Amino acid sequence: MMHRAALAAALLLPAALSAQTMRDFSTSRQLHGETRLIARVEYGAGTLRVAPASGSDLYRVAMSYDGERYAPLSAFDAASETVRLGLTSTGAGGFHIGSRRQLDQRAVITLSPDVSLDLTLQLGAAESELELGGLRLTDLHLTTGASRTTLRFSRPNAGLCAAAAISAGAADVSVLGLGNSRCRQVVFEGGVGKALLDLSGSWPSEARVRVQMAVGSLTLRLPRDLGIRLTLDRFLSSFPTAGWTRRGNAYLSPGYEHATRHLDLSVSSTLGGIDVEWVN
Amino acid sequence: MRTRSGLFAALLLVAATPGALRADRRPAIDTARDIWGMIQQLRDHDTTQSVRPQAIAAAPAGGPTVELGDLSQPARLEARLAPLARTPAARLRVSVPNGQARLGDYSVGSDQTVRGHLLVLRGDADVYGRVQGNVVTLDGNVIVHSGAVISGDVLAIHGRVREQGGVVDGAIRTLSAGATAVPLSPVELTLRRLAGLAGVIITLGVLGLGLVAFGRHNLEIVSDTVSHSFGRSFVTGLLGQILLLPTFGMLVVGLVLSVAGILLLPFAIIAYVLLAVVGVVGGYLAVAHALGETWTRRRLAQGTVVATASSYRFLAAGLGAMLVLWAAWAALGWVPVAGDLIRGAAILVTWFLGTAGFGAALLSRAGVRENFAGRIIPPEALTDEYLWATPQFGVPAVRRPGATRSPTSGS
Structure with missing residues (x-):
């Protein structure tokens, strides 16, 4: 009788439904005369916003995360001026997205505009809004997985950026005001998906942009006042060459000769369409 | 209050x-x-629970020790401190290497210097002076007042750090207590699942109604193919599932390589996906039709009076039967083990029947070919009255479908 009751109780007890423990974590560091910061941001899943800090912080992070599966990253090494921020998986399975609830994770990271910044962002299944305009970027490395990412340079970079490398997997990526990054060399590698590259902004002289798109659609938003020398390498991809002037292996944008700023643009696309939008 | x-x-x-x-x-x-x-x-x-402020004595050898040198893993430190939070004040002992521990609110005066780390349990740490180390509170806040200088890191577990003009040389961190999302109660969960199931039934019912109204002939042929060639349909469906993606890949590559065909690529992709969905859903409905028809005819054979023996009835009865397992899961899915077993069975049965239906749709070319439908007499003679009035066995004058093993060519 007891056994039957125990069995019935075991069967009728409510299942321990997979509860999610959301936790709030924040970290910051006051600015104490630092001139340089190497920031490594890892973010597996959820919504991420990165923006310039407005106060006297070197960096500040506020996040809400799933305490069952993730742990916040917050490690600063004063000797190398390096900080690691973000979320790391606590399990061995990496950033496995088991349910849509995991995407409820949110993080806001602000970085000081007063220090030279070498920024690396590794994003997984994230929806990201990255406003890097106004920072003092020296290097940028952005890697995204299956994500929707908007990288924006609303204001010119306060310093000169040596290089920016953006690598997108199966992603929907928009890069707006790339010229404001003031990077001498920009490399964009797109896997599968959709990419929008807005090349407006104040480019430094002798800037070069290399775009490699595997499968997917690429939209290039080009400012009319920028003289662009375009080299194309495409396979089963369309490109509207009307209006461009052929010179050797390259195409010159309308008004290239009279433009005050020039940009070398190299586009390589395997399968998909390349659209061009001209903007003033 | x-x-x-x-x-x-x-x-x-x-x-x-x-x-x-x-x-x-x-x-x-x-x-x-x-x-x-x-x-x-x-x-x-x-x-925070109010306690009388006091120093916590160091633990004897082998007692609890909390290392506050590295605060970069706050969750780990929280787990280490959790037992201390539950220990009565009178029995609380903890050692802090290179530091001290306090219970209840604690203030560092403006002319005071604390050398080493400071751990405050169940109280706030008000810092007006200097702390030459890290400051950690559990179930309390850290207030860094103007003029305060903390040379290390600050961490408030289940509390907040309020910067009121003081200087913190290290990192400032806070970690909230976990707010577990309240799981649904069994009743709520059951209601939610039943609502979902009702949605599925309504959707399939509407699709089935449309299919019977506008494509009855094709539905009946696919249904008959399932009934008369179930094994063959299942194997075909299985192969169809395996070949679905490679065929899609070949289609895309073929269109791309033909250059001119690249223009058709978007349409081809949409058409292929639509055909696959129609094949699977239509096949599933055809299986429901076949089940309902078999069940209804058995009842008729037993002498039960059935108002109308139409395709609508067959479909409704079949869908009801096929979704019984899902209904059981919706009602009992919250029961440990049994719920998972029921769900597994429901998934398996649905896949099995869906595969057979998909295979039948492929075999019959979406209800165009009758080769495997067991129809050896003209379709116009195959009325419900004929099927009801003619026994399956024992009448040599009438040969029923299925009597011949080899398929015959269709009309």
Whole structure:
């Protein structure tokens, strides 16, 4: 009788439904005369916003995360001026997205505009809004997985950026005001998906942009006042060459000769369409 | 209650000192800030269990030791401190290498210097002076007042760090207590699942109605193919599932390589996906039709009076039968083990029947070919009355479908 009751109780007890423990974590560091910061941001899943800090912080992070599966990253090494921020998986399975609830994770990271910044962002299944305009970027490395990412340079970079490398997997990526990054060399590698590259902004002289798109659609938003020398390498991809002037292996944008700023643009696309939008 | 009275006191203070707000702007702002600080303090203080402030004695050898040198893993430190939070004050002992531990609120005066780390349990750490190390609170806040200098990191576990003008050389961190999302109760869960199941039934029912109304002939042929060639349909469906993606890939590559065909690629992709969905859903409905038909005819054979033996009835009965397992899961899915077993069975049965239906749709070319439908007499003669009136066995004058093993060519 007891056994039957125990069995019935075991069967009728409510299942321990997979509860999610959301936790709030924040970290910051006051600015104490630092001139340089190497920031490594890892973010597996959820919504991420990165923006310039407005106060006297070197960096500040506020996040809400799933305490069952993730742990916040917050490690600063004063000797190398390096900080690691973000979320790391606590399990061995990496950033496995088991349910849509995991995407409820949110993080806001602000970085000081007063220090030279070498920024690396590794994003997984994230929806990201990255406003890097106004920072003092020296290097940028952005890697995204299956994500929707908007990288924006609303204001010119306060310093000169040596290089920016953006690598997108199966992603929907928009890069707006790339010229404001003031990077001498920009490399964009797109896997599968959709990419929008807005090349407006104040480019430094002798800037070069290399775009490699595997499968997917690429939209290039080009400012009319920028003289662009375009080299194309495409396979089963369309490109509207009307209006461009052929010179050797390259195409010159309308008004290239009279433009005050020039940009070398190299586009390589395997399968998909390349659209061009001209903007003033 | 205590918070409410505190707020009331703060408001009374504001009412009683109108001069402070009437003075020039700066003092008014400062006064407002002070009052806000008081309110915050009252609110935060109310959340922590009030204990008599005291030093915590060092633990004997082998007792609990908390290392505060590295605060980069706050969750780990929280787990280490959790047992201490539950220990009665009288029995609390903890060692902090290169530091000290306090119970209850603790203040570092403006002329005071704390050398080493500071751990405060169940209370706030008010720092006006200097701390030459890290500061950690559990179930309390850290307030870094103007003039305070903390040379290390600050961490408030289940609390907040309020920067009021002091200097913190290290990182400032806070970690909230975990707020577990309240799982649904079994009743809520059952209701939600039943609502989902009702949605599926309505959707399939509407699709089935449309199929019977506009494509009855094709539906009946696919249904008959399932009934008469079930094994063959299942194997075909299985192969179809395996070949679905490679065929899609070949289609895309073929169109791309033909250059001109690249223009057709978007349409081809959409058409292929649509055909696959129609094949699977239509096949599933055809299986429901076949089940319903078999069941209805058996009832008729047993002498049960059935108002109408139409395809609508077959479909409704079949869908009901096929979704019984899902209904059981919706009702009992919250039961440990049994719920998972029922769900597994429902998935398996659905896949099995869906595969057979998909295979039948492929075999019959979406109900165009009758080769495997067991129809050896003209379709116009295959009325419900004929099927009902003619026994399956024992009448040599009439050969029923299925009598011949080899398929015959269709009309």
